[in-house]
Amino acid sequence: MNIELFLQYLVAGVTYGTIYAIVAIGFNIIYNTTGIINFAQGEFVMLGGMTAVTLHAFLPLPAAILSAVIITMIVGAMIEITFIRWLASPSVLRMIIITIGISILLREIALHVWGAGVKALPYFTGTAVSSISIGDVHISPQVLWVVGVSSVMVICLNLFFSYTQPGRKMRACSTNRTAARLCGINTKNMVTLSFVLSAGIGALAGCVVSPITYIQYDGGTALAIKGFTVAILGGLGNSMAAVAAGLILGILESFSIWVMPTAFKDVISISILLLILFVRPSGLFGSKEAAQLKEF
Amino acid sequence: MKVAKWAVLFLAMTLMAVSPVLAKEAIKIGAILAVTGPAAFLGAPEAKTLEMLVAEINKKGGIKGDKIELIIKDSGASPEKAISFAKQLIEEDKVFAIIGPSTSGETMKIKSTAEEGKTILLSCAAAEVIVNPVAKYVFKTPQKDSYAVIKIFEEMKKMGISKIGVLSSNTGFGKAGKEQIEKLAPEHGITILVNEVYDKAASDLTAEVTKLKAANVEALLNWSIEPAQSIVIKNARQIGLTVPIFQSHGFGNIEYVKAAGAAAEGVIFPAGRLLVADTLPKSNPQKAVLIKYKKDYETKYKEDASTFGGHAYDAFMILAKAIETAGTDREKVRDAIENLKGFIGTGGVFNFSAQDHNGLDINSFEMLTVKNGKFALLPEPATPKKK
Numbered sequence: 001m002n003i004e005l006f007l008q009y010l011v012a013g014v015t016y017g018t019i020y021a022i023v024a025i026g027f028n029i030i031y032n033t034t035g036i037i038n039f040a041q042g043e044f045v046m047l048g049g050m051t052a053v054t055l056h057a058f059l060p061l062p063a064a065i066l067s068a069v070i071i072t073m074i075v076g077a078m079i080e081i082t083f084i085r086w087l088a089s090p091s092v093l094r095m096i097i098i099t100i101g102i103s104i105l106l107r108e109i110a111l112h113v114w115g116a117g118v119k120a121l122p123y124f125t126g127t128a129v130s131s132i133s134i135g136d137v138h139i140s141p142q143v144l145w146v147v148g149v150s151s152v153m154v155i156c157l158n159l160f161f162s163y164t165q166p167g168r169k170m171r172a173c174s175t176n177r178t179a180a181r182l183c184g185i186n187t188k189n190m191v192t193l194s195f196v197l198s199a200g201i202g203a204l205a206g207c208v209v210s211p212i213t214y215i216q217y218d219g220g221t222a223l224a225i226k227g228f229t230v231a232i233l234g235g236l237g238n239s240m241a242a243v244a245a246g247l248i249l250g251i252l253e254s255f256s257i258w259v260m261p262t263a264f265k266d267v268i269s270i271s272i273l274l275l276i277l278f279v280r281p282s283g284l285f286g287s288k289e290a291a292q293l294k295e296f
Numbered sequence: 297m298k299v300a301k302w303a304v305l306f307l308a309m310t311l312m313a314v315s316p317v318l319a320k321e322a323i324k325i326g327a328i329l330a331v332t333g334p335a336a337f338l339g340a341p342e343a344k345t346l347e348m349l350v351a352e353i354n355k356k357g358g359i360k361g362d363k364i365e366l367i368i369k370d371s372g373a374s375p376e377k378a379i380s381f382a383k384q385l386i387e388e389d390k391v392f393a394i395i396g397p398s399t400s401g402e403t404m405k406i407k408s409t410a411e412e413g414k415t416i417l418l419s420c421a422a423a424e425v426i427v428n429p430v431a432k433y434v435f436k437t438p439q440k441d442s443y444a445v446i447k448i449f450e451e452m453k454k455m456g457i458s459k460i461g462v463l464s465s466n467t468g469f470g471k472a473g474k475e476q477i478e479k480l481a482p483e484h485g486i487t488i489l490v491n492e493v494y495d496k497a498a499s500d501l502t503a504e505v506t507k508l509k510a511a512n513v514e515a516l517l518n519w520s521i522e523p524a525q526s527i528v529i530k531n532a533r534q535i536g537l538t539v540p541i542f543q544s545h546g547f548g549n550i551e552y553v554k555a556a557g558a559a560a561e562g563v564i565f566p567a568g569r570l571l572v573a574d575t576l577p578k579s580n581p582q583k584a585v586l587i588k589y590k591k592d593y594e595t596k597y598k599e600d601a602s603t604f605g606g607h608a609y610d611a612f613m614i615l616a617k618a619i620e621t622a623g624t625d626r627e628k629v630r631d632a633i634e635n636l637k638g639f640i641g642t643g644g645v646f647n648f649s650a651q652d653h654n655g656l657d658i659n660s661f662e663m664l665t666v667k668n669g670k671f672a673l674l675p676e677p678a679t680p681k682k683k
Contacts, residue, residue, distance in 0.1 A: 009503055011502070012503040016502075116331075116333065116337070117337065118523045118526070127557055129530070129559045138534055212499070212500055212527075218333070222497040254502075255503075257492075262493055262504055263466065263495075
């Protein structure tokens with residue numbers, strides 16, 4: 001194993017890792033407000049990607065992506081208002097089952113709207129074959145886009161949750177909804193807002209990764225499973241941790257291919273997930289005390 | 297009031313009397329196709345082709361006066377669903393024959409079901425194991441995967457390639473292809489340096505192609521039917537792997553070329569002649585059939601015809617031809633298919649026999665490549681690899 005090859009595996013790992021991480025961030029937002037895992041998160045990713053591809057036929061790329069993000073945010077809001085908002089005091093389990101139902105619904109709708117074909121946005125810079133070479137190590141410019149977008153996203157989210165009114169209100173909802181309501185926070189609006197936000201982030205993720213992974217009506221599920229793994233691994237609710245966990249998992253997977261047959265790649269990630277759930281259920285970077293206060 | 301009652305009773309009786317007659321007239325043909333799901337690019341054109349052909353035949357008055365009733369079941373490429381649909385079609389709908397499934401994995405799961413139910417099965421899937429060993433009622437229309445492998449190896453020999461890296465997906469198609477590659481490589485003087493299986497839902501394969509690059513392979517051979525086959529060529533080119541890339545006959549869908557963009561240029565793969573129908577010489581016996589199917593399909597559905605839809609075309613036309621010669625007795629129709637010779641389809645010229653339930657020979661494949669985003673015949677002789 002020479003140094004170039006080592007770096008090339010590392011780059012491959014970073015590619016996988018950032019794709020997982022960018023999807024994982026979406027999970028954390030709804031979790032932060034409601035304490036539930038939104039199993040329709042993968043479908044937001046798919047919706048964003050698909051809508052952007054459709055719009056790109058008659059809009060320039062940035063406008064298409066922006067419109068796709070906005071449309072998906074509206075869809076997110078509508079879903080929350082139709083299916084969740086009117087529930088008096090939904091249990092966590094009930095809300096999770098609702099999100100699973102929504103994910104199936106969105107998938108079927110997408111199948112009817114877009115058909116079963118594989119779609120992709122063009123590469124933001126360069127083409128499918130272009131790569132940035134440093135010595136003998138090659139990296140697709142799109143990977144840098146994914147890295148960049150997820151970094152900006154994480155920074156903005158951290159600022160939002162720590163320093164803005166709505167961000168703090170959302171966190172209050174997640175810590176104790178009754179107490180939040182007593183403090184005069186409209187918790188229902190906060191939940192809607194969290195769906196809007198995570199739909200938007202999912203959609204943006206879908207647009208950025210679609211040149212690499214392609215997107216089809218059921219493509220959200222596969223991405224969501226890995227994203228979910230990473231979210232758990234890092235510690236639910238922590239976006240920064242999700243990025244770190246994504247990179248760890250991606251790089252581990254990539255190097256596993258070096259020493260083992262590729263077929264074992266998913267065994268690695270699932271084993272790690274199980275190990276974490278047994279040994280550190282709060283995630284690699286999560287606090288144990290905080291996890292104990294959560295309902296789920 | 298009384299009149300109304302009588303009228304209803306009368307109506308009910310007439311309906312009861314009429315419906316069995318209607319059912320008797322139509323020949324029920326079942327189809328299990330992956331219209332949605334990961335193999336939708338196979339199943340969707342197959343289903344559309346069958347609908348088109350049945351409508352056409354029924355408009356002409358059916359096969360010797362018998363109309364066709366087509367029952368399409370969408371398996372979503374799930375072998376479990378294929379099994380339950382096969383049972384349903386055979387036991388409840390009592391279909392005359394089944395066309396499909398679209399994928400090799402599904403076909404292998406229902407091979408015995410069809411055999412036990414004594415129902416003719418015309419598979420649209422590629423793997424050789426479907427017809428080897430021969431099952432009495434099971435036929436298939438796509439070219440065998442072993443021929444595809446041999447064609448590729450012969451091309452590699454011409455190009456002076458002997459050390460290759462093999463990637464395949466963990467599906468029935470991928471597995472069957474991998475077995476053929478491993479079995480046939482030694483006799484063609486090909487050494488497999490890297491042999492990797494990836495998940496069918498893989499979203500990036502950079503690490504896999506890095507492994508190939510590290511092993512200094514002279515060519516990459518990928519065997520899958522999923523979007524991964526576009527991803528793999530893209531990743532290979534991105535990391536600067538410049539060796540020739542070979543794909544299976546599963547690459548014969550222009551959507552994959554579009555998805556891979558510039559990376560698809562120069563990819564070499566074996567395929568039926570449908571993709572290059574327009575450029576075939578007039579003397580080719582298949583030309584007329586291919587052009588007609590292509591034109592009919594493309595005018596009706598406003599999308600490019602693919603070889604996969606062609607497999608369903610062949611399956612249906614072979615069945616129709618056999619029913620025309622042997623009537624509606626299932627055993628006789630089975631015998632008629634087995635004795636069918638010189639039938640010109642989209643996949644090639646079919647010559648069935650008791651030992652060969654596929655009926656195509658290696659010449660049914662043509663080596664194709666991608667040039668300027670389109671399929672083209674691979675120019676002969678291929679440029680020899682510089683050593």
